Amino acid sequence: MSTTTSSSSLRHFVSIKDLSDEEFKILVQRAQHFKNIFKANKTNDFQSNHLKLLGKTVALIFTKRSTRTRISTEGAAAFFGAQPMFLGKEDIQLGVNESFYDTTKVVSSMVSCIFARVNRHEDIQALCKDSSVPIINSLCDKFHPLQAVCDLLTIIENFDISLDSLNKGGNSKLKVAWIGDANNVINDMSIACLKLGLSVSIATPPGIEMDSEIVNEANVIAERNGATFELTHDSLKASTGASILVTDTFVSMGEEFAKQAKLKQFEGFQINKELTAVADPNFKFMHCLPRHNEEVSDDVFYGEHSIVFEEAENRLYAAMSAIDVFVTNKGDFMHLK
Template sequence: MSMFKVVQRSYSNMSKGLKHLVSISDLSTSEFASLVDRAAYHKKLIKSGEPVGSEISDALKGKLVTLMFSKRSTRTRVSSEGAAVYFGGHPMFLGKDDIQLGVNESLYDTTRIISSMTSCIFARVNSHSEIQQLCQHSSVPIINSLCDTYHPLQAICDILTIKETFGETKGLKLAWVGDANNVINDLAIAALKSGISVSIANPEGITMNPTILEAAKLVSEETGATLETSHDPKKACKDANIIVTDTFVSMGEEAQKQQKLKQFASFQVSSELTKLAAANWKFMHCLPRHAEEVTDEVFYGKNSIVFEEGENRLYAAIAAIEHFVLPSK
């Protein structure tokens, strides 16, 4: 497992007042809560059907919003482009086959050029080191749209979904049944910042990144929410209000598929597992979903909020642009 220190925004361009969204660990508890609240605000505004004011619709008028994606995407691409259009910007998608990056040009050169022409960069990349380099060399905000260590937009979306469903987040329990990956790395911190206790179950041989556990301990001391880890899905799901899982084979791990499926054989979220949860339990998954991760009965059942969760990716992206890209009033 890659080991990274929690990024503390020590990039050289921070002296210019530039802010990047790298991980939830970088955000204060109040800053993260504000992002969730603003996502909810913009969702309500859009759902009302009323036209938004020019202060929103013209905020990025005449400006590019770049989506620099090295990985396939559905929700991230649609939500990021939708958020750019909401503020009047023009989204430009740059996939791995669209630009010279990695072929005839270095990441440094590409970052310097693209950031000189755009208002921000949504970056969906392979390694966390790529996000760090982008932040170091970019002259505009970088919004981490997924790397191998973090997925902050998903965490904002997930807490928004939980808050909408339960009304209040403080005192809830979230169970994670699955891999020690980028999604839980940010979701665990986001949940703790929201007063939600977290119980993580990973298969034998898989453990959480110590850097994440260290960050979680600090947040727990602040909010009183707790984090526990084990290799027992039943223990994690006991009295849980929210049960979450994700892909067992992440992009880039295809060669390990058979080994990982064997390792995760007893980790499918089924109705038997959910019987251990609290009476008001809900199921979440960031999608795309595979049958080995969760049964149809749970995924499409009345307790599933996966499609509401997916829609909320749009409002998370909108909140991120507002907070990190638009000039402060």
């Protein structure tokens, strides 16, 4: 799914792979820019940004519950002066008495953009096809691009990574190790890391493989940017020498019926002292939350190497960046260079 619709002036944010390396770098830079403004709390900066969408509405079409996504999106909309409108599955007719097409046409006619947190990637594609305003993918079963923007902002802050070294292999000495499922989060995070020149090692249990489309794209980007991309079923191998250890839920929302089978399949994939012992001594631990004990032990999750709560806060600035680029600047990245 391209980020561009049939209208040359309209651009959607569906996945990180749809962006050029330079465009993704700009998204992270804008997130950092708005974080600096937010932390400085300067009235003039707040006022100038608040005028950008003053009097407009940002719609949040959510068919899946959330904490960080809803708070960050509503906060970002308010920052730019827009009124956030939360539209949960019990609030509108979508999928009940009204088609995706009808709902999309109506909602997009009244708002400046739509943040969509849905079950299926096909739902994002349907929204993009018929919307007259930018669609920002806030999660589907294949991608989670806002989390990737947030995660790379968190990494560059903690490792003093130079975004200017992009495409020069200057960051390849940093290894990001993902220990867990092959899901929407790592689909976007792996591409995002490689676009900034970070090396990636992904360990999934036997029988769980990465999406072939993502793997093919990752290999191309890794070669172009002088990084390495590795797939394994050995959690110790992936963790060895890693600067960043990352995981996510083993039992995704809607898969609770298969919990016991999943937990058995993921035995040996908890991030704990055994895995951190082979990582870089100064490693950082990340998790997009919510977290469960089977994924990471308490001593790691709450320990000195954990940056999970910084990561969670950065979701706000990722949402600000997306609104700034795709809504107020109409997807014109080059204008922001």
